[in-house]
Amino acid sequence: MENFRNFEKKDNKDVIECYKKQRTYQTVDYVLKMRNKYCVFDNTNSFWELFDMLKDFVDLSDPDISLPNHQHLFQTAEGLRKDGFPEWMQLTGLIHDLGKILYKKGCDKDGTSMKEQWGIVGDTYAVGCKIPESIVYPEFNSLNPDMEKSTYCTRLGIYQKGIGLDNVLFSFGHDEYLYQLLKFNNVKLPKVAMHMIRYHSCYLWHQEGEYLEFENEDDKKYKEKVQIFNKYDLYTKENKIYDYDEMKKYYGPIVNKYFKDVIYW
Ligand code: FE
Ligand code: FE
DSSP states (O other), X not given: OOOOSOTTOTTOHHHHHHHHHHHHHOOHHHHHHHHHHHSOOOOEXXXXXXXXXXXXXXXXXXXXXXXXXXXXHHHHHHHXXXXXXXXXXXXXXXXXXXXXXXXXXXXXXXXXXXXXXTTTSXXXXXXXXXXXXXXXXXXXXXXXXXXXXXXXXXSSTTOOTTOOGGGSOBOOSHHHHHHHHHHHTTOOOOHHHHHHHHHTTOHHHHTTOOOGGXXXXXXXXXHHHHHHHHHHHHHTOXXXXXXXXXXXXXXXXXXXXXXXXXXXX
């Protein structure tokens, strides 16, 4: 099987730069500011208008693919569909990276633009506690100013055991933004789908076995499902281009079951 998440490639200067900045600037303070600034939903568009905004977006943190992001979403959804997963999960595949539209209201300074993506993409980690060594590019951990603060640099940090991942602050990006957007728009996806969306970039949790001390019953219950979902996020990356109209024809009615005509973003 082809090797994905290969961070050792020679030409991944952009990937390294992106992670270096993410680790340097994503602190508790930054995360709180970004949530306040960006999780305000006062723009309106239709689902497919939002979806189309991803046509121009190529994820700089992804070493595996350099296709526009909406093709990656078709690939993920189609993989799930082919293997017989239910509609809500196909839809989750279709939208899981939709939060990257954040770049439309972002700026370089916040790392939320096309050019500076460290506040949108990349593997996420919990802020307010020690950053695990099992993270990608652990050599950048020491660049994070929170790691010099005695309350933030311990294993539990500012959290209590069993507090639940939903009560832990994670580095800000497309996962969190989409989760908040769906909540704001009252989209009724199953709770496990919301977990797939909010934590799909947290490889530390679903792959590396970190943050077990924060898990509550729901997190434990959903983890395996998030892992299954993740396989489709990763292993459906191919250079096949899906026909947009064909995709819209199949997914349109599913989208309409969950989303209203106007989405606040
Ligand atoms: Fe993603
Ligand atoms: Fe993805």
